[in-house]
Amino acid sequence: MTSFTPQDPEFEARVRASFARQEVMRTIGATLASVQPGAVEIVLPFRADLSQQHGFLHAGIVATILDSACGYAAFSLMPANMAVLAVEFKINLLSPAKGRQIVAKAQVKRAGRTLTVCTADAYAHGEGEPKVVATMLSTIMAVPERDGLREQQP
Amino acid sequence: MTSFTPQDPEFEARVRASFARQEVMRTIGATLASVQPGAVEIVLPFRADLSQQHGFLHAGIVATILDSACGYAAFSLMPANMAVLAVEFKINLLSPAKGRQIVAKAQVKRAGRTLTVCTADAYAHGEGEPKVVATMLSTIMAVPERDGLREQQP
């Protein structure tokens, strides 16, 4: 994996503060496990009330933690005055998302001035070895915070 | 839009029964608004506890209702003994997901024996005209129910 030098030495505090404002993370019970320059991990304990019709974690919930992991991996490399917007992502569901908890691991593939591309994998932890259950490829945009995100248009 | 003839006349009851088993829909407050052959609508009233760091609905939650709408649009055209699995999807976020409620509208683009391709748009309803906030292109797989979905691998 490529190693990155953060532009803002306070990147971890900045990522953790922004993650704490994502109310959906609290609602689903996800926590920020690790923040490295260009790499972020989010952990989601399995909950039956987040399941689809066969009792597995819904693909959209797996996408939710993968998308946040990608966004914050990108955010960790940006200057202090920038905010992130998700432009788009693609996810492949590889195996049923079940077990004790799901861990989303994202890393920056390429950091550009405006756009950052990330990849991420979701692993199911249960009995035995962790198993990859989904993979994501996503594009994130840096926008100046002063632009007023509420009216922001990519 | 193409018009489709369902293989199972009971398609709507079958879709509604399966949707009712998606516990995540109850958790986030989404409801099934409309079920036509090859076309499904899901409504999600805005809730601050599903938001990201800027107060908009999290992209993963928008993806959750779009993915279910796509899955059930595909499911509506399948024979009675089949189940659906999400293979993959891509979503583009077009505008901040805010307003009173988000409506996900999915339609089948092509129904094959094994794979179905769907497109879907999410509209924010607030003041004024509804506004498209996200669009999805997704692939869904039909698997025989008897295969035992809990161990299913695509």
Place this chain on the structure above:
Amino acid sequence: MTSFTPQDPEFEARVRASFARQEVMRTIGATLASVQPGAVEIVLPFRADLSQQHGFLHAGIVATILDSACGYAAFSLMPANMAVLAVEFKINLLSPAKGRQIVAKAQVKRAGRTLTVCTADAYAHGEGEPKVVATMLSTIMAVPERDGLREQQP
């Protein structure tokens, strides 16, 4: 479909001049059939020397004309001093790409200051009704021409 007002009244001439510089279009035999504000059509007569192992047009060649159609649909709505870069695209292959010719039709889904999102379908024309063989969802970036595209990084 949304109707768009071009920012540059010379949009068609600008699109046609840029298309003429895409040497790959000449190499594969593709031509620009139609340029409307936010909508472009490219025609590719079938050629056996562009086929994959089963004799159909290779998915990458179908992607080539869909990608150019999307890029120029986006380009048609930009101011005169901007250039376009493909950020990413996803394509679903729906049916074998065969017949007399393939027509790629792209339209802008959302035009933003920096990013434009397009959808496109490829139709096979042979005997009977044209048949959709592929669909694309893509993201295009506007960059100032003066930035020197040869060293451009998104």
Place this chain on the structure above:
Amino acid sequence: MTSFTPQDPEFEARVRASFARQEVMRTIGATLASVQPGAVEIVLPFRADLSQQHGFLHAGIVATILDSACGYAAFSLMPANMAVLAVEFKINLLSPAKGRQIVAKAQVKRAGRTLTVCTADAYAHGEGEPKVVATMLSTIMAVPERDGLREQQP
């Protein structure tokens, strides 16, 4: 990277024979550099007649070799009586595709009975270190050869 055991000991000969039938590869000048179980490399020397309007290799041509590399990585792990169909792929363009040659490296991420998911990167080789210029995430379907691919529908 995961290591895979091929089901057909003749996988390399089978991949090379199928690649030789992809006429588009001959047309653009691409060759099959390496075939391992679940991993394939294709090399494309730069050619100005495959370029887009700024003189870089067209994104669709980069997608063409990445798509074939993914398809053959999947094909290498299949039993001898199966054929492959591209279901869909997403590509992110990371940097201008220029230099002496582009090398597409694909590997299987997950091999299922029906569907295989692959990732691939394209590297530009010129002066200095090779540079990643594009990345792909794709889904490939195995179909029995006897089903008659000319009428195959996924």
